[in-house]
Amino acid sequence: MAGKSKSGGKSASSGSKSKSSGAKSGKTGAKPSKDDLLQYYRDMLQIRRFEEKAGQLYGMGLIGGFCHLYIGQEAVVIGMQSCLEDGDSVITTYRDHGHMLATGMDPKGVMAELTGRIDGYSKGKGGSMHMFSKDKGFYGGHGIVGANVPLGTGLAFAHKYREDGGVCLTYFGDGAANQGQVYEAFNMAALWDLPVVYVIENNKYGMGTSVARSSATTDLHKRGAAHGIDGQKIDGMNVLKVREAGIEAVAYAREKGPIILEMETYRYRGHSMSDPAKYRSKEEVSKMRDERDPIVQLRDIILKEKGIDEDGLKEIDKEVREIINAAAEFAQESPEPDPSELYTDILIEA
Amino acid sequence: MPIEVLMPALSPTMTEGNLAKWHKAEGDSVTSGDVLAEIETDKATMEVEAVDEGTMGKILVSEGTEAVAVNTPIALLLGEDEDKGALDGYEAKGVGGGSTDKDKAEPKDDKGDKEEKQAKDESTSEQKAPDGFAKPEAADPGPEPDYDGETHEITIREALRDAMAEEMRADDRVFLMGEEVAEYQGAYKVSQGLLDEFGPKRVIDTPITEHGFAGLGVGASMAGLRPIVEFMTWNFAMQAIDHIINSAAKTLYMAGGELGSPIVFRGPNGAASRVAAQHSQCYASWYAHCPGLKVVAPWSGMDAKGLLKAAIRDPNPIVVLEHEMLYGTKFEAPTDPDFVLPIGKAKIERKGSDVTITAFSRMVDVALAAAEELASDGIEAEVINLRTLRPLDTATIIDSVKKTNRIVTVEEGWPYAGIGSEIASVMMEAAFDWLDAPVTRVCGEDVPMPYAANLEALALPTPERVAKAVRSVSYAD
Numbered sequence: 001m002a003g004k005s006k007s008g009g010k011s012a013s014s015g016s017k018s019k020s021s022g023a024k025s026g027k028t029g030a031k032p033s034k035d036d037l038l039q040y041y042r043d044m045l046q047i048r049r050f051e052e053k054a055g056q057l058y059g060m061g062l063i064g065g066f067c068h069l070y071i072g073q074e075a076v077v078i079g080m081q082s083c084l085e086d087g088d089s090v091i092t093t094y095r096d097h098g099h100m101l102a103t104g105m106d107p108k109g110v111m112a113e114l115t116g117r118i119d120g121y122s123k124g125k126g127g128s129m130h131m132f133s134k135d136k137g138f139y140g141g142h143g144i145v146g147a148n149v150p151l152g153t154g155l156a157f158a159h160k161y162r163e164d165g166g167v168c169l170t171y172f173g174d175g176a177a178n179q180g181q182v183y184e185a186f187n188m189a190a191l192w193d194l195p196v197v198y199v200i201e202n203n204k205y206g207m208g209t210s211v212a213r214s215s216a217t218t219d220l221h222k223r224g225a226a227h228g229i230d231g232q233k234i235d236g237m238n239v240l241k242v243r244e245a246g247i248e249a250v251a252y253a254r255e256k257g258p259i260i261l262e263m264e265t266y267r268y269r270g271h272s273m274s275d276p277a278k279y280r281s282k283e284e285v286s287k288m289r290d291e292r293d294p295i296v297q298l299r300d301i302i303l304k305e306k307g308i309d310e311d312g313l314k315e316i317d318k319e320v321r322e323i324i325n326a327a328a329e330f331a332q333e334s335p336e337p338d339p340s341e342l343y344t345d346i347l348i349e350a
Numbered sequence: 351m352p353i354e355v356l357m358p359a360l361s362p363t364m365t366e367g368n369l370a371k372w373h374k375a376e377g378d379s380v381t382s383g384d385v386l387a388e389i390e391t392d393k394a395t396m397e398v399e400a401v402d403e404g405t406m407g408k409i410l411v412s413e414g415t416e417a418v419a420v421n422t423p424i425a426l427l428l429g430e431d432e433d434k435g436a437l438d439g440y441e442a443k444g445v446g447g448g449s450t451d452k453d454k455a456e457p458k459d460d461k462g463d464k465e466e467k468q469a470k471d472e473s474t475s476e477q478k479a480p481d482g483f484a485k486p487e488a489a490d491p492g493p494e495p496d497y498d499g500e501t502h503e504i505t506i507r508e509a510l511r512d513a514m515a516e517e518m519r520a521d522d523r524v525f526l527m528g529e530e531v532a533e534y535q536g537a538y539k540v541s542q543g544l545l546d547e548f549g550p551k552r553v554i555d556t557p558i559t560e561h562g563f564a565g566l567g568v569g570a571s572m573a574g575l576r577p578i579v580e581f582m583t584w585n586f587a588m589q590a591i592d593h594i595i596n597s598a599a600k601t602l603y604m605a606g607g608e609l610g611s612p613i614v615f616r617g618p619n620g621a622a623s624r625v626a627a628q629h630s631q632c633y634a635s636w637y638a639h640c641p642g643l644k645v646v647a648p649w650s651g652m653d654a655k656g657l658l659k660a661a662i663r664d665p666n667p668i669v670v671l672e673h674e675m676l677y678g679t680k681f682e683a684p685t686d687p688d689f690v691l692p693i694g695k696a697k698i699e700r701k702g703s704d705v706t707i708t709a710f711s712r713m714v715d716v717a718l719a720a721a722e723e724l725a726s727d728g729i730e731a732e733v734i735n736l737r738t739l740r741p742l743d744t745a746t747i748i749d750s751v752k753k754t755n756r757i758v759t760v761e762e763g764w765p766y767a768g769i770g771s772e773i774a775s776v777m778m779e780a781a782f783d784w785l786d787a788p789v790t791r792v793c794g795e796d797v798p799m800p801y802a803a804n805l806e807a808l809a810l811p812t813p814e815r816v817a818k819a820v821r822s823v824s825y826a827d
Contacts (some may be wrong), residue, residue: 010538015577047383049382051383052383052399052401053401055399055401056358056401058358058359059356059357059358059359059360059398059420060356060358060420060421061420061421063360064362065362071383081451090591091569091575093386099445120606121605121606122605122606122608122610123606123607124606125603125604125606126604126605126606129599130604130605131605132601132605132608132609133608134608134609139569139572139573139609140601140605140609142597143596144596144597145564147592147596147597149565150561150562150563150564150565150566150568150569150593151566151568151569151572151593151597152569153562153565153566153569154565154566154567154568154570154571154572154573155568155569155570155573156569156574157566157569157570157575158569158570158573158574159573161525161551161570161575162575180561181561181562181565182558184557184561184562184563184565185562185565186554187557187559187562188557188559188562188563188566189559255455268383269399270396273360273361274360274361274393274394276393276394276395276396278394289383294632300745344607345602345603345605345606345607346602346603346641346642347602347642347644347666348610348612348665348666
């Protein structure tokens with residue numbers, strides 16, 4: 001796939017950037033082991049349970065404002081994250097809780113940010129769409145549709161500038177794919193061979209408008225063609241297919257330059273909490289849930305092929321539920337930020 | 351202990367809703383994600399999904415019930431190992447303050463819940479603006495260090511170039527990007543020679559794509575680099591203003607200090623010559639309006655070098671408003687590569703006792719010319735070069751007005767909500783008792799910049815207009 005037909009008359013000139021890999025299990029490109037599969041299952045389940053809990057806390061008035069849930073799309077971020085190495089960076093838009101958890105951020109800190117408390121990742125000053133962790137290579141969490149694409153391209157620029165061998169995964173949605181700045185970023189990424197994987201999470205609707213109603217061409221993975229950026233469409237409901245494509249794409253980005261992966265995925269919930277989702281049929285939603293749910297798919301593989309029984313998975317379910325309940329409790333017990341926080345973090349004192 | 355299913359809030363403003371329909375009956379098994387019920391709000395009908403798993407034990411609010419308050423228990427769910435016996439004598443408790451652990455929730459009726467929620471909301475908003483809570487004063491950058499080192503006469507464009515070159519030599523995280531900055535040597539030749547010294551890795555020609563490269567620069571700064579993003583003119587940065595404000599200025603705050611954007615945006619601002627409305631505009635008040643940014647506007651060679659170097663070293667996003675019409679002007683500038691000016695400090699360029707004139711960028715020339723003219727009439731004006739527009743050095747202005755008791759502000763930008771308006775407010779708040787005349791603004795006329803030479807001249811402040819304003823506040827007409 002990637003890069004075999006990179007056009008534009010420009011050689012992929014970046015030098016060797018290989019760095020030691022395999023520091024973490026499952027990141028070597030080898031076929032994932034049983035333990036890897038269990039890890040993906042656990043990580044996807046953790047996002048699912050986290051989001052369900054967030055929805056519940058929202059319903060209780062403990063989370064305010066906008067709250068965009070990732071339920072249904074878990075395979076995308078867990079599959080892609082499994083392809084990264086230490087030192088790589090990740091940036092996304094506003095449907096971002098899953099990405100935070102996938103990069104290893106603490107569910108307690110994320111949930112406490114959702115409830116607007118001092119122990120949240122942004123001390124309660126950012127909320128659902130604005131959390132960051134330099135330590136985990138997570139650069140947000142951005143609320144302006146499309147804006148994180150040049151930002152992620154800039155993170156990739158920094159990897160190349162520093163020659164640190166890093167790659168930036170820049171996630172955005174089908175809606176953002178129609179923003180002009182995305183193409184400005186594509187152009188510079190291709191022009192300068194920047195190590196970036198653009199992961200388009202095509203969940204079929206930009207808020208309430210379907211891709212077909214908003215996009216003159218609906219094959220979003222081909223949107224880089226004008227800049228010589230190759231792309232591929234991937235079953236984003238299947239974590240193993242995501243991972244397989246991700247490994248190849250990340251390696252390509254690391255060695256050569258930008259690449260696009262369009263993930264066909266689906267969000268079960270509305271765009272945000274207050275969206276009744278009247279623009280799609282109930283049958284459409286239940287068909288995806290019943291036939292293509294990413295967690296159920298992996299669960300079936302584990303049960304059928306890996307010699308794990310229901311009880312083995314129940315242990316994981318229980319562990320995840322405990323983590324999420326603890327996060328929810330933490331997020332309610334953590335105090336609101338002190339009034340003095342109103343005027344902190346505006347500027348760094350030089 | 352049964353799990354309570356509560357009436358959810360489905361939007362930030364919802365306080366109650368109608369329970370339109372139950373999808374589960376008592377005795378049905380429930381798994382996470384199952385639709386339990388449909389709720390009607392004033393805007394829409396929404397489905398409520400199960401978070402917890404178990405068996406539907408008891409429906410507490412029957413379908414068709416209207417105006418069910420948020421957080422009212424609407425059903426009881428039996429956990430995996432519970433049988434119906436657990437429902438016997440169980441009293442639904444609801445939730446106050448939102449604990450999910452029902453064991454801890456105090457029993458109370460629904461009305462009590464709602465009242466408590468309101469009380470909590472009120473106390474929250476109260477907490478946000480407590481009595482006597484004042485915003486901290488801007489840190490005093492301290493006095494400008496006396497510079498008695500060597501100087502040489504150079505143009506402003508050379509001073510800016512030298513500032514960048516010196517900082518690039520000192521810090522390899524610093525790089526320059528923008529349109530025509532490298533091979534063309536700068537659209538206005540500000541980056542002359544930088545490509546030769548630093549090479550294409552650090553002096554980067556961008557495509558004509560302000561929105562994109564401003565965002566790319568901010569991303570690189572979040573990763574710890576120190577970009578200098580040149581806009582060919584600030585007029586074109588309107589394409590990029592989302593990244594300047596939303597991505598650069600707000601991130602440190604939204605991140606609770608975890609991550610910021612150490613970046614310099616620079617380029618010529620204000621009125622150029624005979625280029626009409628889209629290429630002649632002052633953005634001072636636009637950027638100075640925004641917390642999270644610092645905004646500087648150099649006039650002299652000292653300013654250009656000292657402020658740009660300070661901006662590059664500063665860990666915050668900084669807007670540097672240069673002036674095309676000053677690029678070729680020669681000033682004495684320090685040769686010392688360690689020379690920087692404090693951001694946030696104005697400079698009194700001419701001492702005077704009768705009236706204070708504030709100006710920045712090219713308008714300092716206009717103010718000084720007016721002061722010369724006024725001196726021949728016996729009016730001694732004190733001319734303050736603001737240098738930094740955010741944070742504004744209000745102390746220097748106030749101290750001057752306490753001496754002169756009158757003030758005229760000068761700027762190229764439009765009067766409405768301009769820098770002069772801000773200074774007028776500061777005077778009202780902090781120097782009212784010292785004023786002997788109304789604060790008076792001399793601004794660009796409130797029109798898009800015309801092309802015709804005579805009209806363009808009419809649209810901009812002149813020494814004559816400034817002198818007239820000074821005579822007016824001095825009651826010397």
